[in-house]
Amino acid sequence: MAKRLTQQDIARMAGVSQATVSLVLNNRQDGGVRIAPETRARVLEVIRKTGYVANPIARRLHDQRNRILGVFTYEAVFPSTRADFYQPFLEGIEEQAEDAGCDLLLFTSAKAAGGRRRIFSDDSRIRLADGCVLLGRSLDRSDLAQLLTEGIPFVSIGRRDDAGGPVPYVGADYPAAVRDLVDRAVALGHHKFAYVGAGKGAESSADRLRGFREAVAAHGVDGIHVPFTGLDQLLDAGVTAVLTEEVSDGAALVLAARERGLSVPGDLSVLMLGAATRPAPDDVDLTGFGIPRREMGRRAVQALTEVLENGTTPQELLACEFVAGSTLG
Amino acid sequence: MAKRLTQQDIARMAGVSQATVSLVLNNRQDGGVRIAPETRARVLEVIRKTGYVANPIARRLHDQRNRILGVFTYEAVFPSTRADFYQPFLEGIEEQAEDAGCDLLLFTSAKAAGGRRRIFSDDSRIRLADGCVLLGRSLDRSDLAQLLTEGIPFVSIGRRDDAGGPVPYVGADYPAAVRDLVDRAVALGHHKFAYVGAGKGAESSADRLRGFREAVAAHGVDGIHVPFTGLDQLLDAGVTAVLTEEVSDGAALVLAARERGLSVPGDLSVLMLGAATRPAPDDVDLTGFGIPRREMGRRAVQALTEVLENGTTPQELLACEFVAGSTLG
DNA sequence: TCAAGATGCTAATTCGAATTATTACAGGGT
């Protein structure tokens, strides 16, 4: 196991001091630093011949920053299920990290006794990175609070309620996206709406329901909220347009309606609100909106960079894009 | 901008010296080192409250062991293409890293001028990790050689030829898998074979072709090698069983034959050899073998652990599993 | 009571590179 060369070794070979090697290596000319051309050449020649490369570890120790960004997820980031919901976020994160010249540290070691990963466990390694991006439908409130109080630089993907202070995030503007869908449906004559989904728990859920309530109120139309799909219930209530949090719920609803001999969107319009935590059949061409997941990943890393540089608390919502589909009429 | 805590800070808070903090942190008991239980408890309490974690950079500078494993890929690890070939390897890597209590460092920062990532660039960060898993169809020979000469612990996923020395790897036993397929075909009466694919370049390619040559020689049957698919050419030569490196090539061949009115496997048997760098139609139920990708990922991390602990050079081939399919008869 | 042995902790050094402060030496002017 050949030991790695150090600047001291290079210095010896070139007959100069370690400091000189460092100065040559970094091509320093400023602030009263001068190296004679022939000395510089001699050092460079030794470096070339030996193939010496500065040890990045020692370098980072001095520079106080290691250009490592952490990525924390409560689940495995390389999921076994195909077409995973979180994948595009990670693509965006990786892309932007590459642009920023940073490496990504996946906190695979963070698992608590229960099996689920925790940010703060006995041996939390969260501080290994300069900062951290958090990914997950819902984040542990106490974890968030601890991150804030400990002043650990981080950015959440997805809007988060305050947790003992404002949480830096890059989210999707669900209220606006849902309002847009309702607007479109109202313009087509719908006036009896239903929202299918939890509508609470995770912020992403609550935001959608809030957008729904605001929209129906603004238009003065009727809007009910049911946590679970029930086609009969919806039809009995005279609903003509259904918005489902979950894509798979929307697809199931369409299939159920058609099985019943109903036409979609003729008799019933179905709109999906972008959430896809479960795989959905891809033969149903749902109208609704898509979440700019890749872009959110990119922006999160950019926001983290800002946090690191300026100590700010960025909060940003990105617009969702309308998906035309064929289930609105 | 909250400064990162140091052992010195912890020491101050606990009213002890930096050395004591280090000793407590590493739970040292040996060699005349003793810390009073109450002192230990006091230090641990401060550590717990502050969430202090040793700076990996500084730690790494001194000894070797960060519990950070690097993953180097020449492409992005979160690919946008669906049904990606590399995903299962990464699942296995993550799984095993989690078991081993290690974090994964993705070398996203490594990009050379050309755009393709390089292990050794101006400022190589490969040594940030304790060791590294390399993933890719073919690896740069000079990169491998440099890894060896610099004594950087690593394991390649996929067998690699010597590069100035034996390369540690966890690969798939392609020769055996191909021989097995030929054996089965010979048992069914085939005696005129064709191998479709490069058969050279990457080791994985060469290994398959080698297995093919050995098998046909052993059985005394006829075997030709053509780099690209040409149904006419194969039929003219009287071939009854075709082995294709690429899954998609095999699928294309089956479709082409059927279009021609031929029966598969009645008139022609088609066997695929596990390589899937391009998406393949999934409506063709090919016979052949599958690569134990997830397992290879797991084993690679285990092998890397062995390298780190014993300085060995593990070389291991895992068996591929037969995929029955319906294109052999 | 005093040496021998435990016990509990700390000062000082190390790792490799970057940086600051400082020294050494030339030549020019007075």
Add this chain to the structure above:
DNA sequence: ACCCTGTAATAATTCGAATTAGCATCTTGA
């Protein structure tokens, strides 16, 4: 001879944690 000014290089320090040698203090046993 003396001071001054450039020029060229080095000594010394820094980063944060690990480690070793060693210094106090406290027990024992004879």
